[in-house]
Amino acid sequence: KQEVTQIPAALSVPEGENLVLNCSFTDSAIYNLQWFRQDPGKGLTSLLLIQSSQREQTSGRLNASLDKSSGRSTLYIAASQPGDSATYLCAAYTGGGADGLTFGKGTHLIIQP
């Protein structure tokens, strides 16, 4: 059974810093891996999706990488801003038909002004 772990559980950094969030998964036979943002009491906003054949995806200040062989993905946030404060979730999709996503517990990020 797929298990997804995110480290750290919480992170607080000053505005302007570059930072890296880590995600690891136990079953490397994934179809894709997705990073989401969740604001308090809200639903999910998809940030980046990396297909199993890809190594990275970029969107603005965000860059996500995927290393299937080691079971790891990272989300890099450049020049962090207070508006980036949220919980970041990674989720692995193992495929196999109708399976849902397996989520990590998230990293709660606070960007200090």
Place this chain on the structure above:
Amino acid sequence: GAVVSQHPSWVICKSGTSVKIECRSLDFQATTMFWYRQFPKQSLMLMATSNEGSKATYEQGVEKDKFLINHASLTLSTLTVTSAHPEDSSFYICSARQGARKQFFGPGTRLTVL
């Protein structure tokens, strides 16, 4: 991108009553919809998968008679929490997928059972 809506966004009910939550894909046809549950400070846990026109597939530990799922059309799935109890209070999020494409998530429904 594709839009998924949920209704209601929040609901408060008395213990023992039933609550229905709707999930709609607004601009695409969803062959598969998923229901997740999220407890405070926890991650999303998949409850069940529903394919249009067939019975839902429930994850281990999720009572199918308590969480009734209906996916009668390609744009609508409903989750009914029957005889709700305080321990069912949670944040319920649905997602919809078209074929093999990625899932699009709804905004969630906050259920509080008194």
